[in-house]
Amino acid sequence: MSGYFDFKGKAALITGGGRGLGLAMAKGLASLGADVVIASRKLDQCEAAADEIKAAGGRAIALAAHVGRWDELDGVAEAAWSAFGKLDILINNAGIAPTAPRAIDVTEDLFDKTVDVNFKGPFRLSALIGQRMKERGAPASIINITSTGAIRPLAPFAVYAGAKAALNAVTKALALEYGPHVRVNAIMAGPFWTDIAKSWREELDKTIESAVGRIGRPEEIVTSALYLASDASSYTTGAVLQLDGGIP
Numbered sequence: 041m042s043g044y045f046d047f048k049g050k051a052a053l054i055t056g057g058g059r060g061l062g063l064a065m066a067k068g069l070a071s072l073g074a075d076v077v078i079a080s081r082k083l084d085q086c087e088a089a090a091d092e093i094k095a096a097g098g099r100a101i102a103l104a105a106h107v108g109r110w111d112e113l114d115g116v117a118e119a120a121w122s123a124f125g126k127l128d129i130l131i132n133n134a135g136i137a138p139t140a141p142r143a144i145d146v147t148e149d150l151f152d153k154t155v156d157v158n159f160k161g162p163f164r165l166s167a168l169i170g171q172r173m174k175e176r177g178a179p180a181s182i183i184n185i186t187s188t189g190a191i192r193p194l195a196p197f198a199v200y201a202g203a204k205a206a207l208n209a210v211t212k213a214l215a216l217e218y219g220p221h222v223r224v225n226a227i228m229a230g231p232f233w234t235d236i237a238k239s240w241r242e243e244l245d246k247t248i249e250s251a252v253g254r255i256g257r258p259e260e261i262v263t264s265a266l267y268l269a270s271d272a273s274s275y276t277t278g279a280v281l282q283l284d285g286g287i288p
């Protein structure tokens with residue numbers, strides 16, 4: 041059983057891998073032998089993450105990428121695939137959660153940005169890389185990081201919630217299209233201590249009502265990602281794994 045978590049010879053692309061949950065998953069995969077491509081808008085942050093992984097003995101490459109731009113994603117997919125000659129794992133983790141007090145305050149710009157980064161980009165990248173994975177014919181895994189906002193939407197996060205719900209739906213559709221070799225799953229995250237949660241986490245941590253009774257730490261998403269990335273989850277596809285400390 042221990043061999044399941046040996047990622048030597050596997051290559052992974054993690055979008056938004058320069059900080060937060062993405063960095064935790066990139067470091068987790070690299071520590072178990074995976075070669076990782078870390079992609080986001082801020083190349084310096086991706087390079088710092090790659091340097092940290094390399095200093096610990098891993099192999100990592102930084103890639104500048106804006107996942108909300110459809111036309112740029114062909115180039116991102118090509119660069120990420122070429123970095124190590126293939127991809128076995130794609131983690132669509134990059135996300136943004138802008139809020140508006142009321143639906144009437146949502147501008148077209150806020151709406152488009154939110155949907156582009158949280159839904160359009162992950163869909164297109166999954167298509168570009170999933171197609172290549174399918175044609176290669178080796179076991180591969182795509183993991184979409186969604187949000188419990190999809191099933192417990194709060195008014196100020198309405199657009200974000202809708203985009204993440206859409207990504208949950210697409211997860212199941214792509215699992216059907218790319219199976220049996222390529223599995224596609226989602227981790228539907230509840231609150232975690234990262235930059236995205238800066239504005240509300242302290243208040244939430246005092247008041248959170250969940251089985252665990254606190255906000256998650258970034259490292260607590262890693263083993264779920266490792267499970268879905270590895271053959272340990274060979275019969276799991278099209279699934280949405282809820283990771284929220286047991287919020288009712």
Ligand SMILES: NC(=O)c1ccc[n+]([C@@H]2O[C@H](COP(=O)([O-])OP(=O)(O)OC[C@H]3O[C@@H](n4cnc5c(N)ncnc54)[C@H](OP(=O)(O)O)[C@@H]3O)[C@@H](O)[C@H]2O)c1
Binds near residue numbers: 082234
């Ligand atoms: N933390 C939570 O409580 C929580 C809860 C539910 C779901 N999630 C989801 O978990 C994922 C990771 O979030 P996090 O908590 O780690 O947030 P974070 O610390 O704010 O990190 C977000 C990452 O996404 C990248 N990113 C944002 N926009 C991008 C774009 N247009 N193109 C490429 N990369 C982009 C950022 O890098 P750059 O700025 O360099 O682009 C950063 O690396 C997101 O999908 C988020 O929706 C988080």
